[in-house]
Amino acid sequence: MTGTTIPLQNDTVLLPELVDDLLGLSEFGVAGEFLAAFIAAFIVGNLMLAMTGVAGPWAKRKITATFTDRIAVNHLGPGGILIIVADAVRLLSKENIIPENADRPAYDLAPIVVAGSALLGFAVIPMGSGVHLADPEVGLVYVFAVAGIASIGLVMAGYASGNKYSLLGGLRAVAQNVAYEIPLVVTGMSVVLFAGSLQMSEIVAVQNETTLFTIPGLEWAIPAWFALVNPFAFVLFLIANFAEVGRNPFDMPEAPAELVAGYQTEYSSVYFVLIYLGEFLHIFLGGAIIATIFLGGPAGPVLPEIVWFIIKIWAVFFLTQWLRSAVPRVRIDQLIEIGWKGLLVLSFANLFLTAAIVGVIA
Amino acid sequence: MSTLEETPDAEDVRALESVIGDRILARDDHENAPGFVVNPDEVQSVLSDLKEEAGYDHLSCVTAQQYEDRYESIYHLKKYDDASDEVSVVVPTTREDPVSESADPVFRTADWHEREAYDLVGIEYADHPDLRRILLPETWQGHPLSDDYDQNKPQIVTLAEHENPLQDDHHDAESDTMFLNVGPHHPATHGVLHVKTVLDGETIADIEPDIGYLHRCEEQMCQQGTYRHQIMPYPDRWDYVSAGLLNEWAYARAIEDLADIEVPEYAQVIRTMGAELCRIASHMLALGTFALDVYGEFTAIFMYTFRDREIVQDILEELTGQRMMFNYFRVGGVAWDLPEPREEFIEQARDFLDELPAKVAEYNDMVTSNEIFQARCIDTGVLEPEVAKDYGVTGPVARGSGVDYDLRRDDPYGHYENVEWDVVTRDGCDNYARVLTRMEEVEESAKIIEQCLDLLEDWPEDERTVQANVPRTLKPDADAEIYRAVEAAKGELGIYIRSDGTDKPGRFKIRSPCFSNLQALPEMTEGEYIPDLIASLGSLDIVLGEVDR
Numbered sequence: 001m002t003g004t005t006i007p008l009q010n011d012t013v014l015l016p017e018l019v020d021d022l023l024g025l026s027e028f029g030v031a032g033e034f035l036a037a038f039i040a041a042f043i044v045g046n047l048m049l050a051m052t053g054v055a056g057p058w059a060k061r062k063i064t065a066t067f068t069d070r071i072a073v074n075h076l077g078p079g080g081i082l083i084i085v086a087d088a089v090r091l092l093s094k095e096n097i098i099p100e101n102a103d104r105p106a107y108d109l110a111p112i113v114v115a116g117s118a119l120l121g122f123a124v125i126p127m128g129s130g131v132h133l134a135d136p137e138v139g140l141v142y143v144f145a146v147a148g149i150a151s152i153g154l155v156m157a158g159y160a161s162g163n164k165y166s167l168l169g170g171l172r173a174v175a176q177n178v179a180y181e182i183p184l185v186v187t188g189m190s191v192v193l194f195a196g197s198l199q200m201s202e203i204v205a206v207q208n209e210t211t212l213f214t215i216p217g218l219e220w221a222i223p224a225w226f227a228l229v230n231p232f233a234f235v236l237f238l239i240a241n242f243a244e245v246g247r248n249p250f251d252m253p254e255a256p257a258e259l260v261a262g263y264q265t266e267y268s269s270v271y272f273v274l275i276y277l278g279e280f281l282h283i284f285l286g287g288a289i290i291a292t293i294f295l296g297g298p299a300g301p302v303l304p305e306i307v308w309f310i311i312k313i314w315a316v317f318f319l320t321q322w323l324r325s326a327v328p329r330v331r332i333d334q335l336i337e338i339g340w341k342g343l344l345v346l347s348f349a350n351l352f353l354t355a356a357i358v359g360v361i362a
Numbered sequence: 363m364s365t366l367e368e369t370p371d372a373e374d375v376r377a378l379e380s381v382i383g384d385r386i387l388a389r390d391d392h393e394n395a396p397g398f399v400v401n402p403d404e405v406q407s408v409l410s411d412l413k414e415e416a417g418y419d420h421l422s423c424v425t426a427q428q429y430e431d432r433y434e435s436i437y438h439l440k441k442y443d444d445a446s447d448e449v450s451v452v453v454p455t456t457r458e459d460p461v462s463e464s465a466d467p468v469f470r471t472a473d474w475h476e477r478e479a480y481d482l483v484g485i486e487y488a489d490h491p492d493l494r495r496i497l498l499p500e501t502w503q504g505h506p507l508s509d510d511y512d513q514n515k516p517q518i519v520t521l522a523e524h525e526n527p528l529q530d531d532h533h534d535a536e537s538d539t540m541f542l543n544v545g546p547h548h549p550a551t552h553g554v555l556h557v558k559t560v561l562d563g564e565t566i567a568d569i570e571p572d573i574g575y576l577h578r579c580e581e582q583m584c585q586q587g588t589y590r591h592q593i594m595p596y597p598d599r600w601d602y603v604s605a606g607l608l609n610e611w612a613y614a615r616a617i618e619d620l621a622d623i624e625v626p627e628y629a630q631v632i633r634t635m636g637a638e639l640c641r642i643a644s645h646m647l648a649l650g651t652f653a654l655d656v657y658g659e660f661t662a663i664f665m666y667t668f669r670d671r672e673i674v675q676d677i678l679e680e681l682t683g684q685r686m687m688f689n690y691f692r693v694g695g696v697a698w699d700l701p702e703p704r705e706e707f708i709e710q711a712r713d714f715l716d717e718l719p720a721k722v723a724e725y726n727d728m729v730t731s732n733e734i735f736q737a738r739c740i741d742t743g744v745l746e747p748e749v750a751k752d753y754g755v756t757g758p759v760a761r762g763s764g765v766d767y768d769l770r771r772d773d774p775y776g777h778y779e780n781v782e783w784d785v786v787t788r789d790g791c792d793n794y795a796r797v798l799t800r801m802e803e804v805e806e807s808a809k810i811i812e813q814c815l816d817l818l819e820d821w822p823e824d825e826r827t828v829q830a831n832v833p834r835t836l837k838p839d840a841d842a843e844i845y846r847a848v849e850a851a852k853g854e855l856g857i858y859i860r861s862d863g864t865d866k867p868g869r870f871k872i873r874s875p876c877f878s879n880l881q882a883l884p885e886m887t888e889g890e891y892i893p894d895l896i897a898s899l900g901s902l903d904i905v906l907g908e909v910d911r
Contacts, residue, residue: 068665164542168564168892248658249734257550257655258896321660328657328734331893332564 014132015040037133041123044133048122051310052280057087060280060321067325096269101162110160110263111271113153114278120146121285124200128298128305132201139200140192140293144185147244147285150278151177157275158263169262172332176250179339180243183347187237190347190354191226191293204297227294233350234294238319240343241286243335246279248324250335287316378449381416382408393620393844395448397436402455402462406489409437409451409468417441418449419751420767421469423845423873425858426479428508433460433485437472438845438858438873442751442765445772445854450845455485464490471754474881482507482581497574497910507582507869539567546575550655550896553906557883557895564891569884573877576910584870589617589836590693593870598687600872601908604643604675605851607636607682609908610691615775616846616857617693620838626827627777628818629695634777635814636681636690638807639674639711642718644851645758645800645807646671648903652797653729655900656738656893663729670721673714680707693836695829700818708815715815718808722801730798739794743886743898746791753882757853757875758803759902762796764789769849781813793894793901800903835865845873852876852903872911876904 016037019025023039025032058073058081065072073080098107124139126132136142151174158170195203210224227234243250259265264275291297291312300308330338375396379386385404390397400408412418418439425436437451455462464487465472476487477496484505487493495502501519504511544550544557551557554575560568580596587593597609611633618625625633650667657663675685680701682690690697701707729735745755750763760767768785770778786802788795840863847856853875862868879902886902887895 064660068660068662069669070665164540168542248660251658257659258893260549324658324660325662326728328653328661328732328738329893330734331738331891333891334737 014135015044015130016133018130019043040133044122044127044131045119047127047131048119048281048284049277051284051313052277053084053088055284055317056276056280057084059317063318063321064325067322091273092270094269096271097266099162099266102266103160103162106156106160108271110153110157111267111274111278113156114150115274115281116278117146117149117153118278118281118285120149122288125285125288125292126201126204126297127288127309131306135199135201138198140188140198140203143200143285143289144181144188147282147289148177148181150282151181153278154263157267161263161266163266165259165261165265166263169259169265172259173246173263175332175336176243176246176339179336180240180250180343183236183339183343184240184244186344186347186351187233187240188289188293190230190233190351193351193354193358194226194229200292200297203293204299207296208299223296223299225294225296230350230354233354234290236343236347236350237290237294240347241290241316242320242323243339245282245286245320247283247320249327249329251324251329283317283320284313287313290316374447378412378416381411390450390452390843392450393842394846395438395450397450397452397843399452399454402453403488405435405437405451405453405463405465406468409439409465412439412449412451413468416449417443418447420445421465421471421475421754422448422847422854423856423858423871424465424472424475424479425845425869425871426483426485426507427860427869427871428457428483430509432456433462433483435462435476435479435485436843436845436858437465438856442767445767445769445847448845460485461488462486463488464493466490469754470752471878471881474877481505484508495574497577499574506579538562544895546572549659550899551906552651552899552904555880555899555904555906555909557899559892559895561892566887566890566892566895569887569895571880571883573880573906573909576906578907578911580911581870581872584613584872585867588865589621589838589867590832590834590865593617593867594691594693595687595689598689599907600874600911601644601850601852601855601876601905602686603647603905604671604678604686605640605905606686606688607633607640607678607690608644608848608850609855610688611637611776612846612848612850612855612857614691614693615848616844616859617836617838619846620842620844620859620861621693621832621836623694623830623832625695625830628821628826629828629830630777631814631817631821632681632696632700632828633691634781635711635811635818636678636688636696637776638810638814639678639681641807641851642804642811643671643674643678645804646674648758648800648851649725649729649797652793652897652900652903655896656735663725666721666724666728670718673717677707677711677714680710692829692832694832695827697828699826699828708819711811711815715808715812718804722805725801730794730801736794738893738897739792739797739901740790741792742890742894743793743796743901744791745882745886749885750882753885754878755853755882756878757849757851758786758799759796759853759879759882761785761787761803762799762901763791769847769854773847775848777814777817778810781810783807783809793897796901796903837861837863837865839863847873850875852905852908853879855908874908874911876902876906876908877911880904880909 019039020036025036061072073083076082076086121143123133124142154173155170158166192198195206207225208223211221214221267275295312298305298309382398385400385408386398388399390399418441420440420442422440423438427434433455435453439449441447453462462485464476476490479485480493481495481497540561542559542561544559546554546556556572558570558572584593584596597613598606600609646667650664653661653663679685682688745763747763747765750760750765764787766787771785783806786799788799838861843860845856845858847854855875856873858871859867860869886898
């Protein structure tokens with residue numbers, strides 16, 4: 001790999017513009033632009049949903065099964081991959097049971113908010129190979145903001161279900177997200193200090209333009225991915241991210257075995273699918289953020305950029321499943337303690353140190 | 363092996379007589395212990411004197427039964443220091459006015475035992491803090507183990523009358539606590555257990571386990587079966603998660619001592635080996651499900667323990683022909699000899715034992731040395747030894763609280779006296795100590811199995827008697843009574859049998875270790891968090907089939 005792999009920001013063609021050009025929609029003015037944007041968003045949305053579709057019913061089972069010494073699905077199709085179809089039919093054909101005490105429409109909105117907020121985040125992620133929907137100057141802030149909307153969905157689900165387990169799960173979700181979003185954002189800020197920009201394409205570009213060091217003899221230039229520049233921030237961000245997406249050791253809001261299924265206890269059928277989708281989208285969005293701001297975005301040797309990008313977010317997904325199989329969950333009070341007394345302090349320390357270093361170098 | 367010689371000698375009995383003094387109305391000796399008949403209104407004073415002055419600090423069981431002319435409550439007392447030192451306090455009450463003083467102020471464990479006596483037999487206990495039905499629904503008509511109970515009369519409870527235990531909304535505008543039903547359908551209750559929980563935030567303000575959902579009239583079914591053949595299949599169904607042989611031994615021991623049957627030593631060795639295999643299987647399951655409770659439902663530990671438990675199950679299947687409901691013990695021995703070819707079976711068992719240390723090390727790597735696991739388990743679900751004794755807690759739960767009590771050593775039976783092994787105790791008193799205790803017990807069991815295998819391998823071919831000569835029909839002497847316990851996977855599993863001269867027991871009472879252990883749950887969890895409640899429940903390792911019987 002060379003340090004010259006610079007995606008996108010040089011040729012700032014975003015996916016909507018590309019669609020625009022290909023289909024010749026520009027002559028229709030604003031309506032054409034809108035249509036182009038819609039088609040582009042459709043493509044990206046479906047890419048993400050397809051990945052979730054593979055991850056939820058199939059990959060997750062296979063990964064967990066490998067960790068737990070089992071085989072998992074293997075009857076339908078090669079390696080059981082067609083279980084995805086079977087599961088889709090199964091889940092969608094089930095009765096959507098809505099509890100008597102449910103507070104509608106909050107109960108109905110919650111799954112949409114949970115799934116939708118995560119999808120929104122992908123709008124600003126540069127996925128390489130030209131798949132990039134929008135590149136606002138405040139990209140990083142935007143992605144944190146929309147990802148945070150999911151907490152509202154969790155609270156809505158928890159409170160509106162009219163179930164005490166759901167309520168406890170919802171409350172835990174809030175406590176957890178409040179405690180971990182601050183370290184998440186503060187650690188993200190340290191990256192901004194390095195990059196000098198909130199724009200996603202710029203953050204990616206800075207990582208790949210700079211060479212951290214060159215391996216002597218091999219002539220391989222190792223790019224200055226922030227995970228390599230500041231591994232401490234990377235680890236902090238990973239941990240905060242696991243809490244943010246609610247996975248072991250921080251799967252408090254669901255906590256199967258304690259709270260039955262937490263905020264999603266009362267959801268069935270399509271609503272359940274939406275919440276489930278939302279969870280996986282969140283893991284992938286978390287992976288996408290990590291890939292973008294720490295792992296050089298879609299950059300990588302030989303393979304097309306989009307493939308590298310997908311590999312990177314699947315690596316993060318794999319890590320969540322690994323932790324899920326191997327790490328106990330902490331208790332809610334321990335979780336809050338780790339968040340406020342540990343991660344928050346460390347993330348601020350990281351921010352100040354980074355600021356000092358960046359200041360000295362500048 | 364008869365234990366009749368163990369009856370305390372006259373000197374000890376005289377010492378006891380002096381403790382109780384003129385409160386003794388009569389003597390009613392049992393096969394296992396001297397029995398003293400006392401007045402229904404002197405229960406507390408007698409028991410408290412026996413506890414404080416004579417050191418009988420373990421109320422093992424309370425048996426209630428009805429005779430033609432009276433009701434009778436029997437308090438089976440033991441010492442935690444010396445389990446073979448037993449005494450029975452027999453409290454008769456009239457049929458017309460079956461009120462007896464409660465032992466609850468002296469032994470907290472009497473709470474549930476007396477509720478069960480009230481529920482099933484109909485004896486009332488004055489001064490009892492909470493005398494409600496425990497196994498049957500509140501609306502039940504009559505007491506099923508009393509003579510005048512009509513089994514054919516349908517229990518008709520109208521919907522309006524039927525109290526739904528989950529119905530109350532417990533809404534109280536004044537308080538700022540929340541009532542939460544944990545169970546009866548909940549992923550972590552290890553069966554159908556209902557824990558009424560009052561929460562203050564996420565902190566547990568008060569809990570009350572509600573049991574009986576799995577009550578299957580096991581005692582009554584045993585009373586309707588013949589000693590010789592019809593009772594032995596039932597014990598497999600008490601603690602049904604692979605502890606079958608341990609349960610069978612409880613009945614076998616009681617009836618063999620009652621009917622004075624000598625079990626061939628060869629059969630005892632096979633029994634000892636089988637029982638310890640069951641203990642390993644049971645402890646592996648306990649570890650796996652506890653990991654589920656602490657890790658979440660996708661943990662690898664659960665499958666790992668199940669994978670290894672499966673090997674034990676295979677060995678047991680080879681031995682008994684069954685995976686769960688073994689029905690392998692017989693009165694006076696076991697059903698058959700080791701499977702042929704013998705060498706293959708012994709090798710199969712040896713292979714398992716050889717691999718076991720590596721597996722235990724793997725568990726220690728993955729579970730007990732994990733920092734988060736330690737943070738979750740150390741100092742949670744604390745059960746102080748004195749509290750444990752008060753609640754009659756036994757088994758790994760008691761040993762995890764530093765109570766050095768193991769019937770295999772303290773009241774030996776089978777071949778345990780002749781093999782080298784150690785009783786595992788830990789002083790942690792918490793969830794972590796209980797897990798470690800079980801894991802170490804697995805290793806101790808492996809030692810016992812190893813020695814048994816050595817013996818079995820070299821046993822002369824013409825001396826392999828697997829069963830004693832037992833008459834086709836067993837009729838122990840009328841009014842002979844015995845209480846005998848063995849160390850089951852969860853603790854002291856005791857059987858009380860009163861013979862009425864026929865070939866079926868007059869009264870068959872099961873002392874379930876899970877029943878007593880579960881009673882201590884509120885002490886362990888109040889003031890802690892919901893996750894600690896779930897973890898404590900997991901570390902108690904209860905099986906509802908044994909709690910509810």
